[in-house]
Amino acid sequence: MSCTRQIRVFPSPAELALSLSQLLHHESRGRSHFTLGLSGGSLVQLLSRELPKTVGLNTEGWKVVMCDERLVPFTDPESTYGEYQRQLVPLGILSESQFITVDPSLSVEDAAADYTxxxxxxxxxxxxxxxxxxxxxxxxxxxxxxxxxxxxxxxVTDQIVASITDSPKPPPQRVTLTLPVINSAKTVVFVATGEGKAAVLRRILQEEESDPLPAARVCPMRGKLLWFLDEPAARDLTCPVEKHSVL
Structure with missing residues (x-):
């Protein structure tokens, strides 16, 4: 799959987080309605650290969706929304009412239908x-x-949200956006930090495979694709990258 992309490399996760927050400010500025999809993991900490410092950021018109969610209670540490609820919401940047959440009380199939x-x-x-x-x-x-x-x-091409009951990574029951929805976005940003991601990033960004990895299948049809990496994650790349330092 051929896709125009920009690969931005930062000296540290802190500088990456700052640039990501500035991107959110730029993309949402002047918009009365802004739809954002978030993932979990280290992204929760990155955004919680930098969004509150972003001068002029106005999130009033934002609606925030989880790109995927584990079917566990919000109080469970595995809950992506639960982590944003605990770490980001108390900072006053976003309110709970702005998040569109998966209902963990439903069966995984019904949760996917409800999220749809x-x-x-x-x-x-x-x-x-x-x-x-x-x-x-x-x-x-x-x-x-x-x-x-x-x-x-x-x-899957006929659903915008799908359920999964056999996730190779626990917990097994999850709800996820499908590739057609991801590839219809106006902007997609991948965030990856740490040397543990270096080998797979080389495969995704430099090697053409007959059966591409899922992340390599992301190619916005009419939008732009950005990769935000820190230096350890980008260490094995020999393709052109943009070096950034924003602190």
Missing amino acids: KKLREIFPGDELPTFDLLILGVGPDGHTASLFPGHPLLQ
């Missing part, structure tokens, strides 16, 4: 929800959201 309905409500009339910005992570195996290598969900 919620997305349809914030994207009325759109065959495919078109997010203003999605922020994705990437696992050491090349998965993104809850789309795993070799899994049948990679072939």
Whole structure:
């Protein structure tokens, strides 16, 4: 899959986080309505650290969706929304009412159907929800959201949200945006830090494979694709990258 992309490399996660917050400010500035998809993991800490410092940031019109979610209670440390609820919401940047959440009290199939309905409500009339910005992570195996290598969900084209009951990474039950939705976004940003991601990033960004890893299948149809990496994550790349230092 050929896709225009920008690879930005930062000396540290702190500088990456600052630039990411500035990007969110730039993309949402002057907008009365802004739709954002977030992932979990280290992104929660990165945003919680820098968003409160972003001068002029106005999140009043934001609606925030989880790109994927584990089907566990919000109080569980594995809950992506639960982590934002605990770490970001108390800072006053976003309110709980701005988050569109998966209902963990439902079966995984019903949770996916309920989440689909919620997305349809914030994207009325759109065959495919078109997010203003999605922020994705990437696992050491090349998965993104809850789309795993070799899994049948990679072939789903008739759903905007899908359930998974056999996630290779625990917990097994999850709800995820599908590839067509991810690839309809206006901007997609991958965030990866640490040397543990170096080998898989080389595969994703430099090697053409007959069966591409899930993250390598992300290619916005009419939008832009950005990769935000720190230096340890980018150490094995020989393709052109943009070096950034913002502190």
